[in-house]
Amino acid sequence: MNFAAFADTHIGVHYEHNGRGMADHLDSLAKDIMNNTVPCDFVLHLGDIVMHSTAVIEGENLPAHRDPYYNNFKAYMLQHINMPFIAAFGNHDLTDYYGDTHPEYPQNGKDPFNMIRKLIDAMEMNSPIYAFMKDNILFIVLSETDYHQYTKPIIYEYIEYMTRRYPDNTTIIFSHQAIEDTTIHDGDPKDTYRGKQDREWWAQLFRKNPQIKMWIHGHQHMLSWYKGSKSTGETYPVEDFGHEMAFSHPYSQWDWGDYHEEDRTVIYSVSRDGITTRTWENNGQGGKWVSGYDHKLEVKTSYDQSAQDWYSFAVFIQDGETQKTDMKLLSPNVKLELIGTQPMELFYDPTMATKGLDRWACENILGFGDDFFDKVTPNVPGMTVHGPTDFSFPPKYASSAKPQHIGDYRAVHEDGRTGQPYQFFPLGTTHAGVPGAKYEVTMIARSESGSGKINVEMSVSDWGTRSQYSTMEKSQQQIISHVFGTEDEKVTAVYTVPENKDAWFLQGKLDFPDKTDYHVSLFSIKRLQDSPTTDDFELLLNGKPYKKTGTLKQFEKEQFDVDLVTLADENGVIEVSSNIAGNHYGMARLIHYGPVLMGRNARFIVNNYNDTDFDITLQKDLSYFSDTYKMFPLSKKYGSLKVTSDDPNATVKTSNNSNQWIQSSTPAENKVKLKISIDEEN
Known part of the structure; x- marks a missing residue:
């Protein structure tokens, strides 16, 4: 190989x-x-x-x-x-804040993970x-x-x-x-x-x-x-x-x-x-x-x-959450695994074990907003905050540089500096705020003065505005207001997200109002749990339920057969939603067993299929640049490809190195129907 x-x-x-x-x-x-x-x-x-x-x-x-x-x-x-x-x-592939500092380029700062979405659209991948x-x-x-x-x-x-x-x-x-x-x-x-x-x-x-x-x-x-x-x-x-x-x-x-x-x-x-x-x-x-x-x-x-070969992608999902991806993979044998997890941490680095790049990016502590005025000393783990000051989370600024560097190319944010994209894979440093969900916020801290107050405010951004800089109406709540003494104290509070489908990602602010040094060793966000295990895990794929009744301990799994015909909706979109009791978190895998075909530049629906034949309809062009749809076998060992279609551009191509792929038009006003076969004798 x-x-x-x-x-x-x-x-x-x-x-x-x-x-x-x-x-x-x-x-x-x-x-x-x-x-x-x-x-x-x-x-x-x-x-x-x-x-x-x-x-x-x-x-x-x-x-x-x-x-x-x-x-x-x-x-x-x-x-x-x-x-x-x-x-x-990589770190340069995740978010697009570039237009905020280079106005001749597209403006994506309000939804910066738009970049990774477009990269995934450009390729034959889902996650x-x-x-x-x-x-x-x-x-x-x-x-x-x-x-x-x-x-x-x-x-x-x-x-x-x-x-x-x-x-x-x-x-x-x-x-x-x-x-x-x-x-x-x-x-x-x-x-x-x-x-x-x-x-x-x-x-x-x-x-x-x-x-x-x-x-x-x-x-x-x-x-x-x-x-x-x-x-x-x-x-x-x-x-x-x-x-x-x-x-x-x-x-x-x-x-x-x-x-x-x-x-x-x-x-x-x-x-x-x-x-x-x-x-x-x-x-x-x-x-x-x-x-x-x-x-x-x-x-x-x-x-x-x-x-046997296979290809799988992972789903990490909270109780009540919805995520979406496109139908791009073909296989006659698809399995779903539901997997139990531990109570899942939803903040990037709760023990603050890693410092950032402080030479110009002001990233003294990762996961929080930039520290422009050197008010934070990273202890790795933990941090010392020199009050009075405040900072927000997650970080979401176009420029990460100190004022004297703004305009320098280095000031453009890299990495996933924002919260989870709406109804998408959990990228970013905080996760989705699920409508109606309760979150347990835990903080361990002390103050040098013995009387240092810390206020913690939580809210969610509002997808209805299409701007990560928004705050959803009636979502803002002060959940912690506590005076910390000279010994470490653990304070726990609960934040509840409004019942609103446009609730986007968790965000908030830490306020240190007193002139003292604060030592913070933990800042954690988890779903408020009924038990430490993943219980009664139900995953819905395009509305079809797959459920494990009872308890899934960490790494325990339950497997189900999945029908390709019902996997996506009529537009070729796979909608994944969940109901999970216990710790309200679960992991899943969609596994496509060989032969596997991987599509690029469009999403599709499956009309019918068997072990070697697939009848599909290309529903949506996913490429700005190309009007050519392509589909590649993950492995050559399952046989040669054949395709028939009303599309005059549908054909099978072969390179000098014996790589085969299917090629056709992408769907425009008319959908493109393809009948694909794998000839096991060749």
């Missing part, structure tokens, strides 16, 4: 940093992967696909003075990749967190969902579940960023920007899971390979992984330090005997193999080409 990897293409960055090395031939590299390298099964992108703006995803509303090809991810790169495109989003099994190798894809320095509690829950669920499968992690003290970086060793800081958690995961063999990532813009059973100890105490692993950072396509060539991709090859890497280059003078990144992890793997 082979796959080609890219990192940090930063489409759209040419004009901001024209003195730095940038890839000029991503289109040629993509064409080479289709035709001239070894045959690849998928293409991997490790994040920072684009630079800040929705305009450079497909060229929509791109300023006229910007080149419409090289500043268009779909045109310059993705349209040339006609096989599954696996993406782990930023997903996994797939290919040739008996488990690949876990972990996009950034908020700040890249730390890992959100729900992601911990997911990884723990997946490694318990598949303990015998060699596991490779794809993400934008790996943990500190593995691969190299060129930043200040103490700068949390360059590596995940929750090293201890990851190390204990590795010790419990010897099947995790490799972590492939980007972000650091430096070609690197680290192999060992422990972290380097260069910056922090050595962490023991329990077994040998490889951490791999392939070529980035934006080289800010003349560290390596651009216009190169690393081809990873997985076999029973290990994982190898080699490099393909195309700098405009023809593609060729070159030296420079030739490595091998010699380890026995679970590779088995005859094993």
Whole structure:
């Protein structure tokens, strides 16, 4: 099995940093992967696909003075990749505040996660967190969902579940960023920007899971390979992984330090005997193999080409919540898993274990608003607040710079600095405020004076305004007003969201009115629970209920068969809603077992199907740039593709490297009907 990897293409960055090395031939590299390298099964992108703006995803509303090809991810790169495109989003791929500081660009600051929505629309994916099994190798894809320095509690829950669920499968992690003290970086060793800081958690995961063999990532813009059973100890105490692993950072396509060539991709090859890497280059003078990144992890793997493949995406959902995604995947065998969780933390980092980037971004404590006047000292964990001051959560500002830096490109917010997008995957540093739901807010603090008051106010933003800066009418409540003494005190309060369907995400303000130092060691938000377990978990897919009556303890599951015909509504939208008692939180997975077909540029409905044949109707064009629909097999081993349609553009294409895909028109005024077959004999 082979796959080609890219990192940090930063489409759209040419004009901001024209003195730095940038890839000029991503289109040629993509064409080479289709035709001239070894045959690849998928293409991997490790994040920072684009630079800040929705305009450079497909060229929509791109300023006229910007080149419409090289500043268009779909045109310059993705349209040339006609096989599954696996993406782990980076910190520059999440939110679009760019237009707030660059008015010639689209204005998305009121709903900044509009950018990741458009990226997902551009690709054959449903969720930023997903996994797939290919040739008996488990690949876990972990996009950034908020700040890249730390890992959100729900992601911990997911990884723990997946490694318990598949303990015998060699596991490779794809993400934008790996943990500190593995691969190299060129930043200040103490700068949390360059590596995940929750090293201890990851190390204990590795010790419990010897099947995790490799972590492939980007972000650091430096070609690197680290192999060992422990972290380097260069910056922090050595962490023991329990077994040998490889951490791999392939070529980035934006080289800010003349560290390596651009216009190169690393081809990873997985076999029973290990994982190898080699490099393909195309700098405009023809593609060729070159030296420079030739490595091998010699380890026995679970590779088995005859094993069944599958693709799954995760759903993390509160009781009473609704989320939506598009119908893009085809499979004759779809399963739903309902999974129990612990009482889930809904605030980014409740113990304040990670400091942010304070050189210019004022991120002394992540998850709260920017600290422009140095009123917060990070204790990691915990924080000291120098009163009087106040700050809000979640952070949602266009500029993160101190006043003297405003206007500088560095002032544009990266990462997921806002609350969860409306009816979408739980990105951001606070979760959705579900209509009518009750939330338990817990704070542990003390004051130096022995008489320092802290006031906590909560509310929800209002989707009806389409602005994250809004506050829903009658949602504002002061839930804590407490004088803290010199010893730690724990204070708990309950916040209730109004019964209004436009309730968006949880938000609030912490007020420290007295002239004293406050020491805060916990700020937690959870659903008010009746029990610590996921009870009577009912998930509705397009209104059809799937229910586990009784208790699901953490990581316990219940599985159901899912009918593709009823999975989406008449527009090709999968609506997911829930009723959950107990801790009012649950996790779910939709698993598509092979053969799996992955659609790009439109969503569809399924009219009927069997093990090898699918009758579908393309319902909605999801692409601004392209009027061509494409569908790719996750694996070639299930047979060759056939398609019939009234659409004269419907056909099956084959590359020189034997990659097959279906191609047709996208739906416009008329829907496009396709009858797709998989010929098992070929």
